[in-house]
Amino acid sequence: MPFFHGASGFTVEHSQLNEVAGDQFIVHGTDGISKLYESVAAEALHDAMERSNAPRCMEGTRVQLQEDFMSWVYGTHDSADWTDRLWMLGAAGSGKSSIAQSIAETCAEKKILAATFFFSFRSQKTNNFTRFIPTIAYQVALAIPSTREFIAAAIVKDAAIVDKSLKAQIYALILQPLALAREKHPDELWPYVIIIDGLDECEDEEQQAAILNILHECINTPQFPFRIVIASRPESEMRKYFGGLGSSRTHRIDLNEDYDVEPDLEIFFGVSFALIRTKNLIQDEWPAEEDVAELISRASGQFAYASTVVEYVKDKSRQPKERLRQVLGIHSDATQEHPLSPLYALYDSILRKCPDPKESALAIRLVNNTFISPNKFVAAAAIRNTLLGYGVDAWARAFDNLHSLLFIPEYDDFSAGYKIRHKSLLDFLQSEEHANDLYFSHTAVQTVTAIRFIRMFERKCFSSACARTNADPRVLAALELNNNVFAYYLLHSDRKSPDLVQLLRNTNISSCLHLGETRVYLLPSALNEIWTAVHHRDLGVSGPHFMFASTVRQTVFFRNSALF
Structure with a gap:
């Protein structure tokens, strides 16, 4: 039906007539775009006022990375390694x-x-997907510009489109307008790069997944003209998507x-x-x-540390050398703000998003407990997970949100x-003042480790048959090596810990150390430490452990420290 069929007695000024999907309607000037702007997160734009002081790469830094990125941007469909999305992943602060930017x-x-x-x-406008598509x-x-009339028309046609599903939004506000504009201007050259930063800061993981999935559908649409850049920490949803559905046609940059x-x-x-020297009239060669x-060593490759240090040192107090x-x-002056407080706040915020923040904080301490053994094999994740008693579910719960802090x-x-x-x-994590309830003392960490070792011994080594048939030989090898340092954990544990005392009373450590028919080799110092630990007067244990003491002296073979 033609526009204004059967109508008379009216005029139309400064308006545009549109027909979209068979529906005819009037778009009054820029009303549609103005209406759309009400649902826009303006601070999410790269040139937003709120981003005026956003960090940028200092001149002369990240040169190769930026060159690699632009090479990817200018790649063509004819290139053998052409991809239409790029995932730039990196740890917090990288x-x-x-x-x-x-x-x-x-x-x-x-x-x-x-x-x-x-x-x-x-921001409530940028920590969820509500305003993403608009x-x-x-x-x-x-x-x-050739898409503007069609995007405006979509808003006029259905003002509630901004509150509908992502799929409905992206079709009405992006895919269909692009198709109509291309049909009208087939040879027009368009900008084609879309950059999405910090997707992991979208607080709902289901929303993260929804964004990734809708972008995946778009990329697989032949008419979609854009190349997508996603920058994020390697958090759960990103790893799941880019390790599965999005693994093909994706270029990765791992910072x-x-x-x-x-x-x-x-x-x-x-x-x-x-700059600090100039501002503060420092004449000598400093620092x-x-x-x-x-400072470079402490930064561990993370610019967040470097920028935090610089911000602290250049503080308006004008005492850069002292700071x-x-x-x-x-x-160090305990009455002053800690130099790394902003960085510590970042760590705290990441840990607080874990299902059990305290367990995750403890997990970091446990796997970093290097006395487990400097032996490379024993440092392997599978071995440490076994020694520390992490089943698959408990491991996922503790570590799944820590990929930005740990490899x-x-x-x-x-x-x-x-x-x-x-x-x-x-x-x-080792500062009670800053970690607060996420803090665990050195003694607490050693106590937990000792307890988990004993429980692991109970599970893995309750009989020679178990040792021969069910236990992974690689785990048994690790147990041989780690009997030596088990003594260390006992020696440095809280010997009044009720859990530890109860375990020592009820566990046949002698049988554990035998590992069935596997001979256990202990250094003389380790043997003495175990003796001291299990007979320490504060433990209040007796009975089987006197038998253990004599048994271990009779059956344990000594070897040199090459075992470590």
């Missing part, structure tokens, strides 16, 4: 947002940026593995301290080279071990 600005300058969305847990659609309307950032950190500290080297001494630990191998990995990404993380 500089993902700075890189995303810099790359967004570069793409905008080159007129190839279609849209951005910077998620942030700090914000992307609004930017597409600005970046690709923790693919680039050596120490030269960039050296540039960053050099430029930053030069010392060895101090800068120490740097505090950072380096040369001088976490697969549960049954017998080759790779856990690796702390941030040295300052342990400083945080």
